[in-house]
Amino acid sequence: MIEAHGLTKRYGERAAVTDLTFTVRPGVVTGFLGPNGAGKSTTMRMILGLDAPTSGTATVNGKRYAEHRAPLHEVGAMLEARAIHTGRTAYNHLLALAATTGIPRRRVDEVVDIVGLRDVSRKRVGGFSLGMGQRLGIASALLGDPATLVLDEPVNGLDPEGILWIRTLLKDLAAEGRTVLLSSHLMSEMALTAEHLIVIGRGRLIADTSVDTFVSGAAGTSVRVRTDEAEGLRRLLAGPDVSVASVESTVLEVTGLTSDRIGRIAADAGIALAELTPQQASLEEAFMELTRDAVEYQTPVREKEGQAA
């Protein structure tokens, strides 16, 4: 369980994180989502006591991280893939970390096997690929068999096989009752891995909700209708909470009505439909929608053609 209360971090004038309050619960994978520069890493560093909050608190299992006497057993963290001295071998890196809390050599061998680095564990980390570095980071996070895992962008640099591996691993760890918090700016990855989402933009909380609610609640859940009598249907569908956009001359994009209702209206009017497809906004679109105003480095907005609000 990770709890943040009014967490704020300022660097001089610039606020990196402002008044964040959220709870990360055990048993599910929680995604920590936000555009680059939103404050995800800063928040994670504050959770781990690496950065001191300007105000507010972050606790792990009821205590500030630094107050835990066996921190590696409480929280396994992977903050940056390369928080590792490049001149040391993977095995010795893990051995040195393990020694701080008396974790036996046997456990080091175990985690090396779990992340699949056995063949290269005696090689120096400087020669590791990005993906191998990520695996080593995950190995260090798992060392103390912690009840809470905090992983910053764990899928960065992993190949498809590695991504699938970590997705399964994280879900298994959560299913064992652990608290799993992982950050990402890849919305599609979150849709597949996380059940719960904490979304931030410009250091502020935007959403704290389940992935399902996030997607269905986001604007843009629409129905695609194809018919030769598009203009006629458009007039029939018009209403106070309904918006209809013409994508092509025969295709309508309807928001505010269910596909059942549209089908019924068309049938009553004797209009033949060639297509009637409910379209769920992807997590990606939902995210863009929510964080449009909260993107630190924005590219000039290009409106989608034919899309009405």
Next chain:
Amino acid sequence: MTTTTIPAEPLAQAPAPAARGHVTQARVLYSEWIKLRTLRSTFFTLLTAVVAMIGLGTLFSEFTASHWQSMAPGERARFDPALTSLRGYFLAQLAIGVLGVLMISGEYATGMIRSTLSAVPKRLPVLWAKAALFTAVVWVLMTASAVVVFLIGQALLASHHGMSLSDPGALRMVLGAGLYVTVVGLLGVAIGALIRNTAGGIAALFGLLLIIPVLGEALPSSWGNHVNQWLPSNAGQSLLALHHEAHTLQPWTGFAVFCLYAVVALAGAAYLLKRRDA
């Protein structure tokens, strides 16, 4: 219908933790020992320091012995056989000082410091462990090297006022060479932790030890005579003077002053390590 657990349904309870080892100063010390002995660069730098200490001292002693006949009488009178054999400390301090800075700045450069401080979030045990470990390793190596090169050097100089360890001041100088280089290393660790950047740390360390004394020489003697003896390296090197000279500190007083510099720097490093974001 029987109730079945849906496989995807998580158990909403944390697993029972395995045996929990607390972080202790001894464990952090052991962890730092693993770190120290698992970097090749550490080994080679320490080797360099030993070779510098023994090799240069041997070379100077041999050179002096073979040129004794051509030396001017004044030069012979000022000749200090102990210091001649221990001269290598001047080069050894470069290797040890750099390694001291790297003990901590190296972790900042690679990002390792974040792993280290996540494992030991109270932070100070890491600084104490690094300082203690490095000091111990350097002291053992440098003292042993100093004894060895003193014996070699005096053997080479035997026919020209060679000394033995039992001569007045000799033992103090031999131990002094090891101690001086050790405290240079400790100062390096502290400055590495203060500045957190390798290039900056090395520049600051050797600026303090080697450049400032040279600048001090440029002061008018009415000032310089008072100020210069208190500068870190001048104070520390009083241990290596066979005879006490004017405007220098007494050997052990000087060394105590040098240690004080290192302790103050280490205290500053501890304060900032605790306060600053990693």
